[in-house]
Amino acid sequence: MLPLYLLTNAKGQHVRIELKSGEIIEGELTNVDNWMNVTLADVSEYSNGDNSAQTEVLKSSEIYLKGVYIKYIKLQDDIISTVKQQINNNQHNNKGGNYNNRKYNNRNYNNGQGSGGRRSNHNNSYGNNGNRDMNRRHNNNNNRRSYNYNNEHGKPSNDGTGGYVQHHAVFNNDNNNKVEF
Amino acid sequence: MSERSSEHNPQRAHSQQQNNQRKKFESPKREAILDLAKYKDTKVRVKLMGGRLVVGVIKGYDQLMNLVLDEAIEHLKNANDEISKDKTRELGFTVIRGTILVSISPVEGSEVIYVQTSE
Numbered sequence: 001m002l003p004l005y006l007l008t009n010a011k012g013q014h015v016r017i018e019l020k021s022g023e024i025i026e027g028e029l030t031n032v033d034n035w036m037n038v039t040l041a042d043v044s045e046y047s048n049g050d051n052s053a054q055t056e057v058l059k060s061s062e063i064y065l066k067g068v069y070i071k072y073i074k075l076q077d078d079i080i081s082t083v084k085q086q087i088n089n090n091q092h093n094n095k096g097g098n099y100n101n102r103k104y105n106n107r108n109y110n111n112g113q114g115s116g117g118r119r120s121n122h123n124n125s126y127g128n129n130g131n132r133d134m135n136r137r138h139n140n141n142n143n144r145r146s147y148n149y150n151n152e153h154g155k156p157s158n159d160g161t162g163g164y165v166q167h168h169a170v171f172n173n174d175n176n177n178k179v180e181f
Numbered sequence: 182m183s184e185r186s187s188e189h190n191p192q193r194a195h196s197q198q199q200n201n202q203r204k205k206f207e208s209p210k211r212e213a214i215l216d217l218a219k220y221k222d223t224k225v226r227v228k229l230m231g232g233r234l235v236v237g238v239i240k241g242y243d244q245l246m247n248l249v250l251d252e253a254i255e256h257l258k259n260a261n262d263e264i265s266k267d268k269t270r271e272l273g274f275t276v277i278r279g280t281i282l283v284s285i286s287p288v289e290g291s292e293v294i295y296v297q298t299s300e
Contacts, residue, residue, distance in 0.1 A: 031215075054298070
């Protein structure tokens with residue numbers, strides 16, 4: 001949650017702003033811009049002299065404040081939940097448009113991953129069961145055969161392990177390709 | 182390794198979702214949020230950096246919030262750092278530089294009240 005986005009979505013709420021000079025300004029947040037310049041409505045300005053028994057308050061209908069001069073902005077405590085609600089509302093209301101297209105792509109992307117995960121399970125079972133599963137998988141037959149062939153002509157090794165390792169590597173390449181999409 | 186990649190990718194998907202969520206927020210504005218046209222020829226109270234207060238009638242303005250004030254009166258600080266009513270200076274027709282401006286509020290409809298603070 002970015003500060004400026006939080007502020008932008010906190011419009012209409014009662015805020016208390018302290019300026020660098022120590023002045024405190026309270027009011028209803030009506031607008032915020034990229035530089036944290038803000039406008040408030042129904043404003044009360046308190047000077048920083050709090051020691052006297054009587055405080056002078058300047059009330060005005062509206063005020064514009066430069067963002068660079070703000071020390072902090074105190075928001076309502078329930079602002080987070082309110083903004084979350086706004087987000088949810090937006091999610092339900094926003095149908096169509098550019099954003100939704102992106103969301104759709106995102107979903108596809110997830111599906112791709114889901115299949116990737118499934119495949120990883122396949123791979124594990126294959127590794128455990130050895131040759132029988134190896135033969136069941138047709139996609140990587142060529143790769144595996146060449147590997148076995150090499151093994152036969154090279155060092156005496158357990159081809160199940162070799163096949164497993166080789167296959168694993170191939171699988172990862174597959175998966176990486178998926179990720180790239 | 183396959184497990185790690187399947188763990189890693191949903192995370193990426195999640196961050197993408199977050200990005201999309203962020204997109205859904207109303208984003209901060211780049212254009213001016215205060216239309217000074219409605220204050221034209223009205224009396225405003227302008228606070229400046231350094232604690233000066235200038236009251237005047239807006240005759241002109243630009244996007245940088247440089248202001249042209251007519252009948253401007255500057256209220257000076259006294260020794261206690263408080264802006265006093267009696268210590269004022271007539272500025273007349275002036276240009277206020279936007280970079281040192283702290284706040285603008287209309288004088289019309291504003292009032293000073295005194296709140297009793299219990300100690």
